[in-house]
Amino acid sequence: MTYIKQSVLAIESEFSTNSHEALKDFNKLVVTGAETGLFIGPISRDPPALLIALSGAAAQCNGQLLVALIAHPGRWKRADSLTARVWHRIETAGTSLMTNDRVHGRHQ
DSSP: OOOOOOOSEEEEEOOOSOHHHHHHHHHHHHHTOOSEEEEEEEOOSOHHHHHHHHHHHHTTOOSEEEEEEEOOGGGTTSGGGOEEEEEEEEEETTEEEEEEEEEEEOOO
């Protein structure tokens, strides 16, 4: 009989701009214990505030962690919505930091 021993990749998304809702779904990602986790959320007016809200849970991740903020699906038909802001977690002196904000996509 075959069984799952370890999760390699886990993906979770939440498009509410409410950081409490985002944290609930982010926690689902954390508990998988995957080698790599990807959280996809909405681009908001204050991305650092969302990252701060997620930082406590992010510190509990053992693997690589990526956070991608993209336009809400309701805006995907607009050309200006084809952008993602991506952060990844690094460990520094026992502290988990979300860093390296990168912008990917097409700008019109």
